[in-house]
Amino acid sequence: MSHLRAFVAERDWKQFHTNENLAKSIAIEAAELLECFQWGDSADEARVREELADVLTYAFLLADSLGADPTQLILEKLQTTSAKYPVERSRGTSKKYDQL
Amino acid sequence: MSHLRAFVAERDWKQFHTNENLAKSIAIEAAELLECFQWGDSADEARVREELADVLTYAFLLADSLGADPTQLILEKLQTTSAKYPVERSRGTSKKYDQL
Amino acid sequence: MSHLRAFVAERDWKQFHTNENLAKSIAIEAAELLECFQWGDSADEARVREELADVLTYAFLLADSLGADPTQLILEKLQTTSAKYPVERSRGTSKKYDQL
Amino acid sequence: MSHLRAFVAERDWKQFHTNENLAKSIAIEAAELLECFQWGDSADEARVREELADVLTYAFLLADSLGADPTQLILEKLQTTSAKYPVERSRGTSKKYDQL
Numbered sequence: 001m002s003h004l005r006a007f008v009a010e011r012d013w014k015q016f017h018t019n020e021n022l023a024k025s026i027a028i029e030a031a032e033l034l035e036c037f038q039w040g041d042s043a044d045e046a047r048v049r050e051e052l053a054d055v056l057t058y059a060f061l062l063a064d065s066l067g068a069d070p071t072q073l074i075l076e077k078l079q080t081t082s083a084k085y086p087v088e089r090s091r092g093t094s095k096k097y098d099q100l
Numbered sequence: 101m102s103h104l105r106a107f108v109a110e111r112d113w114k115q116f117h118t119n120e121n122l123a124k125s126i127a128i129e130a131a132e133l134l135e136c137f138q139w140g141d142s143a144d145e146a147r148v149r150e151e152l153a154d155v156l157t158y159a160f161l162l163a164d165s166l167g168a169d170p171t172q173l174i175l176e177k178l179q180t181t182s183a184k185y186p187v188e189r190s191r192g193t194s195k196k197y198d199q200l
Numbered sequence: 201m202s203h204l205r206a207f208v209a210e211r212d213w214k215q216f217h218t219n220e221n222l223a224k225s226i227a228i229e230a231a232e233l234l235e236c237f238q239w240g241d242s243a244d245e246a247r248v249r250e251e252l253a254d255v256l257t258y259a260f261l262l263a264d265s266l267g268a269d270p271t272q273l274i275l276e277k278l279q280t281t282s283a284k285y286p287v288e289r290s291r292g293t294s295k296k297y298d299q300l
Numbered sequence: 301m302s303h304l305r306a307f308v309a310e311r312d313w314k315q316f317h318t319n320e321n322l323a324k325s326i327a328i329e330a331a332e333l334l335e336c337f338q339w340g341d342s343a344d345e346a347r348v349r350e351e352l353a354d355v356l357t358y359a360f361l362l363a364d365s366l367g368a369d370p371t372q373l374i375l376e377k378l379q380t381t382s383a384k385y386p387v388e389r390s391r392g393t394s395k396k397y398d399q400l
Contacts, residue, residue, distance in 0.1 A: 003175060003178060004174065004178065007178055007181075007182065010187050010191070011185065011187060011190050011191050011192070012191050012192040013190075013192075013194070015192075016194045016239050018141060019137070019141065019143065019148065020137040020140075020141040020143070021238065021239055021240075023130075023133050023134045023136065023137050023148075024134060024137075024234055024237070024238055024324070025238060026130045026133060026134075026155060027127070027130040027131055027133070027134045027231055027234060027327055027331075028231045028232075028234055028235050028238060030123075030126045030127040030130035030131075030155070030231070031127055031227055031228045031230070031231030031232070031327075032228075032231070033123050033126060033127070034123045034124060034126075034127045034224055034227060034228055035228050036123065037119070037120040037123050037124075037224070038221065038224055038225060038228060038394075039216050039221055039394040040120075040221075040394075041118060041119065041120040043119065043120070045166065048119065048123075048162075048166065049166060049168060049173060049176075050177060050180075052159060052162055052163060052166070052168075052173060053173040053174055053176065053177035054177065055126060055130070055155070055159050056156075056159050056163070056170050056173055056174050057174050057177060057178070059152060059155050059156050059159060060174060062148075062152055063152060063156070066145065066148065066149060066152070068149060068152075070156050070170075073149060073152060073153040073156055074104065074153055074156050074157050074160060075103060076149075076153065077150060077153035077154065077157060078103060078104065078107055078157070080150075081107075082107065085111065087110050087111060090111050090113075091110075091111050091112050092111070092112045092113075092115075094113070094116045094338075094339040094340075116339050121338065121339055121340075124224070124334055124337070124338055125338060127227055127231075127331055127334060128331045128332075128334055128335050128338060130331070131227075131327055131328045131330070131331030131332070132328075132331070134324055134327060134328055135328050137324070138294075138321065138324055138325060138328060139294040139316050139321055140294075140321075194238075194239040194240075203375060203378060204374065204378065207378055207381075207382065210387050210391075211385065211387060211390050211391050211392070212391050212392045213390075213392075213394070215392075216394045218341060219337070219341065219343065219348065220337040220340075220341040220343070223330075223333050223334045223336065223337050223348075224334060224337075226330045226333060226334075226355060227327070227330040227331055227333070227334045230323075230326045230327040230330035230331075230355070231327055231330075233323050233326060233327070234323045234324060234326075234327045236323065237319070237320040237323050237324075240320075241318060241319065241320040243319065243320070245366065248319065248323075248362075248366065249366060249368060249373060249376075250377060250380075252359060252362055252363060252366070252368075252373060253373040253374055253376065253377035254377065255326060255330070255355070255359050256356075256359050256363070256370050256373055256374050257374050257377060257378070259352060259355050259356050259359060260374060262348075262352055263352060263356070266345065266348065266349060266352070268349060268352075270356050270370075273349060273352060273353040273356055274304065274353055274356050274357050274360060275303060276349075276353065277350060277353035277354065277357060278303060278304065278307055278357070280350075281307075282307065285311065287310050287311060290311050290313075291310075291311050291312050292311070292312045292313075292315075294313070294316045
């Protein structure tokens with residue numbers, strides 16, 4: 001996180017990183033990642049890693065802007081999701097919780 | 101990461117988590133995050149945290165599927181991006197590298 | 201629509217245009233359109249037109265694959281949306297129907 | 301287009317429909333369409349039609365805001381794309397033009 005903050009600070013880019021702009025950026029990079037799989041599932045792995053890195057970078061910057069730790073955010077949400085998808089009912093199915 | 105893996109394993113969901121499906125899932129969750137800002141920049145922070153957590157969850161799962169560490173992916177990409185955006189030329193501007 | 205079909209047929213591209221691939225393509229192009237507005241609302245209009253054209257192209261191809269007319273789809277959905285957003289309650293607010 | 305304009309005017313929603321907000325809305329609806337195919341290609345057709353209708357609705361509103369006709373935008377772009385993808389070289393392949 002400190003490397004990321006330094007990278008942004010050196011370039012004076014924080015002014016562009018409103019939460020809204022970061023949310024747009026995450027969506028933009030997520031679509032570039034998706035483009036690796038546009039016509040099927042055989043993607044160039046080096047490119048997938050780069051595009052995933054871009055998604056993660058903006059996601060970490062937004063977490064930082066919210067004063068949150070990325071891993072902590074995941075763990076908190078995992079508790080909510082675990083409650084919505086009890087093991088017995090959700091095992092082996094990709095159905096949404098409201099259709100279980 | 102181990103909590104996430106256990107969560108998936110208990111539900112036997114790994115069968116659904118092809119790299120392509122994870123990429124689609126990241127894009128879907130990124131758009132739900134964007135929806136918090138659909139009509140402007142005043143978003144409900146609790147909802148932003150939840151949607152960001154969903155993006156991060158699928159991004160971590162894809163990183164894991166690639167055998168990569170999320171923080172490591174970010175740092176590697178930061179080196180490439182630093183080279184594309186030298187401090188002197190990119191300071192204070194949101195222009196893309198090919199227009200600097 | 202006939203120009204679009206001929207364009208695809210000449211190149212033998214129908215094999216790539218499953219509904220799923222078209223849905224991915226729409227999302228990818230929608231994000232390229234969004235990229236015009238990544239750091240604010242002053243976008244290059246020529247580029248906006250091009251990216252919007254890409255979204256429309258894939259959306260028309262998906263409509264065609266479903267045997268549906270794009271304008272008809274819009275009009276049908278407009279009826280549903282009109283019922284969800286009665287004029288008296290939705291005038292001048294961007295709230296979602298479940299919060300009106 | 302006149303039905304769509306009337307729908308928006310009656311609700312006084314034009315104030316929310318900046319080009320940027322419409323671009324975000326297209327991306328959001330495109331991801332809801334993609335969600336129909338999140339775990340595979342067997343999607344509920346009625347839902348696909350509804351989500352596609354939402355994408356088309358916002359895309360038509362953005363075209364209208366640009367003073368452009370949707371079909372015309374598609375046809376203009378088709379000319380550019382035809383030049384980038386000559387029939388002889390692009391037939392039967394999903395490669396991008398810079399890799400043909």
